[in-house]
Amino acid sequence: MSQIGVTGLAVMGANLARNIARRGVPIAVHNRTASKTHDFVSEFGSEGNFTGSDSLEEFVQSLERPRRIIVMVKAGAPVDGVIEDLVPLLDKDDIIIDAGNSHFVDTRRREQYLTEKGLRFIGTGVSGGEEGALNGPSIMPGGPRAAYGEVEEIFTTIAAQVDGEPCCAYIGADGAGHYVKMVHNGIEYADMQLIAEAYDLLRHGIGLDVPTIKGIFDEWNTGDLESFLIEITATVLGKTDAATGNPLIDVIVDQAEQKGTGRWTAQDALEQGVPLTGITEAVFARSLSALRDQRKAASGYLAGPQPGGLSESLVDDIRKALYASKVVAYAQGFEQMASAARTYDWDLQMGELAKIWRGGCIIRARFLNRITESYAETPDLVNLLMAPYFRDAVADAQDAWRKVIVSAVDQGIAVPAFSSSLAYYDGYRRERGPANLIQGQRDFFGAHTYRRVDKEGSFHTRWSQDGTEVKTD
Ligand SMILES: NC(=O)c1ccc[n+]([C@@H]2O[C@H](COP(=O)([O-])OP(=O)(O)OC[C@H]3O[C@@H](n4cnc5c(N)ncnc54)[C@H](OP(=O)(O)O)[C@@H]3O)[C@@H](O)[C@H]2O)c1
Known part of the structure; x- marks a missing residue:
C-alpha cells in the first residue's frame, strides 16, 4: 500500500511525487490522461516506490487509510471536479490535500463542504516552481490541525531546509495556507x-x-x-x-x-x-x-x-x-x-x-x-x-x-x-495627513459627518444653509 498519493502529474505534481518518493515514501500516482501516468512511471519509476493507476478508483484503493491524496491539478474548476470524483470513493477522515494555487475563498468553501461529508481537507501553498517541488519547496499548509499532523512528517521531510529547519509550518485553519x-x-x-x-x-x-x-x-x-x-x-x-x-x-x-x-x-x-x-x-x-x-x-x-x-x-x-x-x-x-x-x-x-x-x-x-x-x-x-x-x-x-x-x-x-x-x-510617518480635507468635502456633498480633534462625537456643518455645525450623535 502507498502512504500518500498524487493526482495531477504535470510539472508540479510530477516533481512533488518524485521528491516524496526519493525520501523513501511509497507513493501512488494518477493523472486524468492515463498515458501521462505511464510515461511518468516509466521515466522516473526507478527513483522510488511508485504505484501508477489508470483510474481514480484503483488509485484510491492503493492507499493506506486514512488516505492522504495530494491534488495537483489546474487551479479553479478542475480542483472541484477532482474533489467531486474523489468524494464517493473515500471513507471518513480521509484527507484531500489541494497543493495548487487555489484562491483561499475556494479553499474555505471546499473545507466546509468536505467537513460536512466527514472528510478532511488541507489547502496548502507550495512555492518554488518545478525546481522547488523536486528538491524542496516552501510549504504553507492550512486546514484542521489534526489533519496536518497526519502529513506533517512527509511535508517537513520534502520541504526545503534552512539552518536545519524545514520551510514548512502549519499556518492556520481552512484557507490560511492558500492565503499566505x-x-x-x-x-x-x-x-x-x-x-x-x-x-x-x-x-x-x-x-x-x-x-x-x-x-x-x-x-x-x-x-x-x-x-x-x-x-x-x-x-x-x-x-x-x-x-x-x-x-x-x-x-x-x-x-x-x-x-x-x-x-x-x-x-x-x-x-x-x-x-x-x-x-x-x-x-x-x-x-x-x-x-x-x-x-x-x-x-x-x-x-x-x-x-x-x-x-x-x-x-x-x-x-x-x-x-x-x-x-x-x-x-x-x-x-x-x-x-x-x-x-x-x-x-x-x-x-x-x-x-x-x-x-x-x-x-x-x-x-x-x-x-x-x-x-x-x-x-x-x-x-x-x-x-x-x-x-x-x-x-x-x-x-x-x-x-x-x-x-x-x-x-x-x-x-x-x-x-x-x-x-x-x-x-x-505623518501624524497628521490631509484626509481632514477629504472629510470636509464628504460632509459638504453627502452630509457624511466628521470627527473633531478637540471634542468627542460626530459633527456636520450645514454648508449650504446657515453654515452652523451640529452634533449628529
Ligand atoms: N508551475 C509552477 O511553477 C507552479 C508553482 C506553484 C504552484 N503551481 C500550481 O500548481 C498547480 C499545478 O500546476 P502545474 O503547472 O503542474 O499544472 P497545470 O498546467 O496547472 O495543470 C495541469 C494538470 O491538471 C490536470 N487537469 C486539468 N484539468 C483537469 C480536470 N478537469 N480534471 C482532472 N485533471 C485536470 C492535467 O491533467 P491532464 O494531463 O489530463 O490534462 C494536468 O495534470 C496549479 O494550481 C498551479 O497554479 C504551479
Whole structure:
C-alpha cells in the first residue's frame, strides 16, 4: 500500500511525487490522461516506490487509510471536479490535500463542504516552481490541525531546509495556507517590479550596458539584497542570445504576463482596506506593460524627457532605494496578513511565516531572517517599519531613495513601485495627513459627518444653509 498519493502529474505534481518518493515514501500516482501516468512511471519509476493507476478508483484503493491524496491539478474548476470524483470513493477522515494555487475563498468553501461529508481537507501553498517541488519547496499548509499532523512528517521531510529547519509550518485553519501563499506571490510581484525598475534606471537612466548591470546585480547579491530573485536577475542578464549574439534580455518582448495571484492579493487588500500599494502597483505595471501597441503609438506622440545621462554615482543609491522599497513591500504584505488573521480568525505567526520563506520559495532572501528576528523581539509588531532594525535600515537608505525617485521623475522613467513605496512611508510617518480635507468635502456633498480633534462625537456643518455645525450623535 502507498502512504500518500498524487493526482495531477504535470510539472508540479510530477516533481512533488518524485521528491516524496526519493525520501523513501511509497507513493501512488494518477493523472486524468492515463498515458501521462505511464510515461511518468516509466521515466522516473526507478527513483522510488511508485504505484501508477489508470483510474481514480484503483488509485484510491492503493492507499493506506486514512488516505492522504495530494491534488495537483489546474487551479479553479478542475480542483472541484477532482474533489467531486474523489468524494464517493473515500471513507471518513480521509484527507484531500489541494497543493495548487487555489484562491483561499475556494479553499474555505471546499473545507466546509468536505467537513460536512466527514472528510478532511488541507489547502496548502507550495512555492518554488518545478525546481522547488523536486528538491524542496516552501510549504504553507492550512486546514484542521489534526489533519496536518497526519502529513506533517512527509511535508517537513520534502520541504526545503534552512539552518536545519524545514520551510514548512502549519499556518492556520481552512484557507490560511492558500492565503499566505497568495500574499507570498503578491510580494514576489512587488520584488520583481522593484528589480525591473532598478534595471530600467541602470540601463536607461545611467546608460550602463547589460554586462555591467549583470555585474552590479551579482555584487548586490553579496549584501543585504541577497536573494533568489536578485541571483536569477544576474543570470538572466548574463545570457547571450544564440541567434543574434546580443544579450537575450534585449530580444525579450517587454510585456509581463500574470496568472492571477498578484491580482487576488491586491483585490483582497482593497476588500480589507489595507494600503498595499507596492504589490498593487506591481500588478498595474504588468497591465501597463501589456498595452504594447498603445505604448508604441504614444512613444512618438506624448511629450516628455528622454532618459539618459544620470551619473554612475547613483548606482549605490539605486541599491538603497531598492532595499528600502522592498522593506515597504514586505511591511505591507505582513500588514495584510495580520489584517486577514483578524478577519478570518487565523492565529498567524508572522515570524514563522518569514522563516518558512527563507528557503525553497521564489522570494527566499537573507532579509527574511531579519523579519523573523523582528517578530521574535516584538511578537505584536504593528508594522515591520516600526521594528528597530528596519526603521534604521530605511532611515539609512532614505536620502538615496528620495534622490533616485527625483532623478527618475526628472528623466521620465516610470518607477511606480519605488515611488509608491516612498509615498506609503511618508504617509505612514505623518501624524497628521490631509484626509481632514477629504472629510470636509464628504460632509459638504453627502452630509457624511466628521470627527473633531478637540471634542468627542460626530459633527456636520450645514454648508449650504446657515453654515452652523451640529452634533449628529
Ligand atoms: N508551475 C509552477 O511553477 C507552479 C508553482 C506553484 C504552484 N503551481 C500550481 O500548481 C498547480 C499545478 O500546476 P502545474 O503547472 O503542474 O499544472 P497545470 O498546467 O496547472 O495543470 C495541469 C494538470 O491538471 C490536470 N487537469 C486539468 N484539468 C483537469 C480536470 N478537469 N480534471 C482532472 N485533471 C485536470 C492535467 O491533467 P491532464 O494531463 O489530463 O490534462 C494536468 O495534470 C496549479 O494550481 C498551479 O497554479 C504551479
